[in-house]
Amino acid sequence: MTLVLFVFLNLIIFNVLADSALAILRDKIDISVYFQTNVSEDDILKVQRSLASLSEVKDVEYISRDLALQSFKDRHKEDQTINQALEVLGENPLSASLNIKAKDPRDYPVIVSYLNNENLNNLVDQVTYSQNQLIINRLANIAETAGKGGVALTVILSVIAVFVTLNTIILTIYSTRDEIGVMRLVGAANKFISGPYIIQGVLYGILAAFLSMLLMVPLISVAAPYVKVLMPEVNINGYFYSNLLKLTGYQLGFGVVLGTVSSIIAVRRYLKI
Amino acid sequence: MISFQNVSKVYNSHSVALEGVNLTIQPKEFICIVGRNGAGKSTIIKLLIGEEKPTKGRVFFGPYEVNKLKPQEMPALRRQIGIVFQDFRLLPTKTAQENIAFALEVEGRPQSEIDEFVPQVLDMVGLAHRARNFPHELSGGEKQRVAIARAMINRPAVVVADEPTGNLDPIHAGDIVKLLLKINELGTTVILVTHNREIVNSLNRRVISLDNGRIIRDEANGKYVLA
Numbered sequence: 303m304t305l306v307l308f309v310f311l312n313l314i315i316f317n318v319l320a321d322s323a324l325a326i327l328r329d330k331i332d333i334s335v336y337f338q339t340n341v342s343e344d345d346i347l348k349v350q351r352s353l354a355s356l357s358e359v360k361d362v363e364y365i366s367r368d369l370a371l372q373s374f375k376d377r378h379k380e381d382q383t384i385n386q387a388l389e390v391l392g393e394n395p396l397s398a399s400l401n402i403k404a405k406d407p408r409d410y411p412v413i414v415s416y417l418n419n420e421n422l423n424n425l426v427d428q429v430t431y432s433q434n435q436l437i438i439n440r441l442a443n444i445a446e447t448a449g450k451g452g453v454a455l456t457v458i459l460s461v462i463a464v465f466v467t468l469n470t471i472i473l474t475i476y477s478t479r480d481e482i483g484v485m486r487l488v489g490a491a492n493k494f495i496s497g498p499y500i501i502q503g504v505l506y507g508i509l510a511a512f513l514s515m516l517l518m519v520p521l522i523s524v525a526a527p528y529v530k531v532l533m534p535e536v537n538i539n540g541y542f543y544s545n546l547l548k549l550t551g552y553q554l555g556f557g558v559v560l561g562t563v564s565s566i567i568a569v570r571r572y573l574k575i
Numbered sequence: 576m577i578s579f580q581n582v583s584k585v586y587n588s589h590s591v592a593l594e595g596v597n598l599t600i601q602p603k604e605f606i607c608i609v610g611r612n613g614a615g616k617s618t619i620i621k622l623l624i625g626e627e628k629p630t631k632g633r634v635f636f637g638p639y640e641v642n643k644l645k646p647q648e649m650p651a652l653r654r655q656i657g658i659v660f661q662d663f664r665l666l667p668t669k670t671a672q673e674n675i676a677f678a679l680e681v682e683g684r685p686q687s688e689i690d691e692f693v694p695q696v697l698d699m700v701g702l703a704h705r706a707r708n709f710p711h712e713l714s715g716g717e718k719q720r721v722a723i724a725r726a727m728i729n730r731p732a733v734v735v736a737d738e739p740t741g742n743l744d745p746i747h748a749g750d751i752v753k754l755l756l757k758i759n760e761l762g763t764t765v766i767l768v769t770h771n772r773e774i775v776n777s778l779n780r781r782v783i784s785l786d787n788g789r790i791i792r793d794e795a796n797g798k799y800v801l802a
Binding site: 486 | 646647649650651652653654664665677678681682683725729
């Protein structure tokens, strides 16, 4: 049963990780619209307003030509060749752009098609729809599949745990059958006879819950540095310890349900109550 | 008080345990049930305490129709029937007084009652000095007396003794029978199931003889006759 609860706990933590990984990546997707250099700022701001009015759009950021040049220079201030080339050129070669973020990554195709309409075509130089989308979709799929796999694994292991607990309790019932016989003989109520076995099942659940939490402590401390490398924003250690009570509660609840179900089945089948 | 009405019990087509048994036992009676192995003596007891259900017929015990009781109603019935077996069925990990107290504990009776009743009943069976001994420290006769004390602690209306002397020598067997007579004198119905010819003949009480699941004789002052 400890194993089941351990897998269940891993599943919870995996879901938290997957959700935050997706959220982080989704936040990084955007569409950049580069305008022809001869388009006036007014026209661009008009486009910005019309985009902002779309229900799918979360945010539209305007980056003027000067701002683009400034950040370009900042990025390449070490690179003499580029600086010299800019000086030779004499004028700002960069386009103004709009960075668009959608509320939902699935809405980007809608925004792209809006930008591709004919009115805008002569203003827009190019639209870059970052290729992250493919990776994000894939990651979402992997997370979903792994999540489903985890649920399936939890279900299968739960069934096994119920059988194992069931057998343990059946063994206890078998080894105390004389005592049970005497109890019946002297007219013990069924509750009195079956109570200890139900409590036994519940105790198994509680014990398994605490064991699985204990098992998780070293696993979390080993995994946390790796997770930090992959996703600096996610603090799995912090998540575990700040949600310790809640996670223990889930574990206890699940463990007690499993233990009680097993012992009720054992008692019903083998005590003939 | 106890009545079997046309009761049959068939385990399978080759094994008929009881067939058309009609039987009435009055309060405060002392009856012996005799018969060969497999005659149906134990089946009568099992039907009476609700451990088995009759294939046909009805079994009454006081206000209860035993064959219609639900499992959750059984404990109430069993508390009115004290049962003593040949193999004593004492819990080896409990002392004599704990074994007796157990019958009260399972009912959830208060400790004060247990402390009051257990010594009384131990005294009645003559084992006050063995209260703290475990079953393996007691002789067969003493074990059986502890079992009788346990059967009596709930002050049942009926005590059923299923071969209580089967494992005992004649002297201890005689003690047990005397104890059962004493219990009967105090107003408890006693049903004694036995093989022991001398005991049945010396009692001179009602004897029901069984053969192949049928009652072949039911006499008020009967003797042990199987033929």
